[in-house]
Amino acid sequence: MNMMVTRRALLGGLALGGGAALLPQAAWAWKADSTALYPATSAFIRGFVDRRELAGTLAAIGKGQAEASFFGAGVQSLSDGVPVGPDTLWRLYSMTKPVTGIAAMLLIEDGRMKLDQPIADFLPAFANMKVQNTPDGSITDVRPAKGPITVRQLLTHTAGLGYNIIQKGPIKKAYDDAGIVGGRASRLPIPGLAPVTPAPSLAAMADRLAALPLVYEPGTKWSYSISLDLLGRVIEVASGQSFDAFLKARLFDPLGMASTGFSVAAKDVARFTSNYAAFGGALIPFDPATSSIYLDQPPYPFGGGGLVSSARDYDRFLAMLLGEGETNGVRVMKTETARLAMSNLIDHSVDRKGSFIDGQGFGAGGRVSLPTSPGGEGIFGWAGAAGTIGFVHRGLGYRVGGYTQIMPPETVSFQGKFGETVFQDVMR
Template sequence: MNMMVSRRALLGGLALGGSAALLPRAAFAFRESGAQLYPATHAFIKGFVDRRELAGTLAAIGKGQGTAEFFGAGVQSLSDPVPVGPDTLWRLYSMTKPVTGIAAMLLIEDGKMKLDQPIADFLPGFARMQVQNTPDGSITDLRPANTQITVRHLLTHTAGLGYNIIQKGPIKKAYDDAGIVGGSASRLPIPGMAPVTPAPSLAAMADRLAALPLIYEPGTQWSYSISLDLLGRVIEVAAGQPFDAFLKARLFDPLGMTSTSFQVGAKDVGRFTTNYAPYGGALIPFDPATSSIYLDPPPYPFGGGGLVSSARDYDRFLAMLLGEGATGGKRVMKVETARLAMSNLIDDSVNRKGTFIDGQGFGAGGRVSLPSSPGGAGIFGWAGAAGTIGFVHRGLGYRAAAYAQYMPSGALPFQEKFGETFFKDVMA
């Protein structure tokens, strides 16, 4: 979920001080080998803390199925300076999307749904969709959709759906009024963002979404959207169990991802990060760990942006992808299913100019690099609204992720430049 949060969020705040310098040397021992193996990456992520731009940063890099190297700098929260580490909890936001995508692929492997199956087979309300004649224009000037929305369309943001963090005009208001959101940011009001009451359940969200028009004809335009959240509802109908329960049973438990969920339990608050808004040289805490909105049960499990996880846990997920469905002696999906999930699932005819994937492809919830892409072919992954990023490079045999907690993610080049810096180390 690439939720845009005003950099003027809240008045006052804390300037980023030198809290990390006061921590005992032993607290940073986990970083040493990784810092030596990946010096450019270490210098890059540490620089944000040294320059007092971020409270804490962390990287996790693994080669093949080998043990990951975790290295970082700084603290989870400036108000409670616990050093970041492999088991620190981070808001993943849109790094949730590949997890949901892989869950759908498991049901395709099970034969409970097909890649090109209309979602109306599971959610009949989507059988006769209307499309705006002018994207983001009138929500009454409509025409019937020529194409049914399919599972493939939801996986790849080509269903023609919108996002209340992307759309403008009447369709955005309609999404807000219906509580169709992809995640939560804070209990506090955020200037520049209208308060929205989320739909009370995945089922209600899906029903309300089906009653609204599409922005684009399905299968024609790559449009970042609520589609992975809707896919969560399709998954629970096809699986016959709640979406979050399916994720736990088929992915989190088999992979040992014990720190990954849609809510932070009371016992885990001590390893949870604070989310900040960088503004005017200060870091303004708009979702403090000890009073975070993530301490409450979510209105529904946001398949597009709701997970909290640790670097150790998400590395297990990436290791499974790099292992084409298996890691640590545990296979969760067939090789062919994993390969399909990480392949380009959109046709060349799909317009993607000017989008987040201009010149690239898209698979099961994540961007797919092409031979002409920076870094070459074989990259699969995605990033999150609070500065996180995670991917596998199947060509080079690496998995990598970086973690920070700040919004908007474009306020600093942490997320944008991490991959480039990682490649410097790997190619060296």
């Protein structure tokens, strides 16, 4: 099976061709009025299934704190024909990052760490970092970093760290050799991606990362990185709990997100999706639900790309953000903390040219729109490597989620065009 999944396939970017002979074309609406409320979005997500480009698609749109509308088309897996629904489980990949970012903000609210505190206060191995003289060049031609890595920089991808799905040359090899990875894709070997054995724990990953040089000076450049995964380790030390236990106690349990975690239990496989890629005009499952790598516990909880969740669960997280820390009578963070988390936390001096956030801002693990951004001010969220996307638009008062499973996501326009299609409906 000559499937190619590029590095870009694993990014939380903004956005397969071919067909599968038996793709179902039926669509459904969990609320009877969803198609009338969101006609452009309904037609948009259904079209990918009708054209046999995706196995299943789903949209979740909520206004204010009102119950969300869930509507979708197609199936969880071509092999079982089970329709997608609000409780279908999806690989979120980088939609995990805002969850990790909000977890860190809870500790800032608790006074256990500060936004501009050096992470060396929690992880002493990061006290005297070196920086590559040539980004992605030699890992021995280095200089001392001019300043410390801070919590803010981990939240905003400005710490100067690399990513094995971004970097090239010796630093990428060093990351791979050290098992410094941000997620899982399949049990199968995937051409284009080097086989990597992840570090055995968050603590080990952090220690190995500290021994390698930074790619850029801290605080100078926006560079998509392993920083949210490292932040998971900072959260462990600052909270005194394992990272996954902290998420469960402070976010998932209070919000009723019982279907969200870093693996899929045997009892939930029947509602888990398969992940697909395009090959020879067909959809090929390279991570089938019934034998998925997500059925195993991960070596460590990937704060940058490890969560599996349902649209219903993630909508609860988005509703909390839109409610500035509160939803359904449950407050998980102060209003001022939520506002800070969704604000632009990077300075104008940070180089963003040519990046995913060129001309935009970044908050606690998610992109922040500016007054000059498409869609206007007030958007906070991020997207995932298997085609998902989730955000709130605080200006318009909406929370939005789009779900499918395809890698790389940018080979169809589902992820890239989903947001603007929703705006067509809510602005009409």
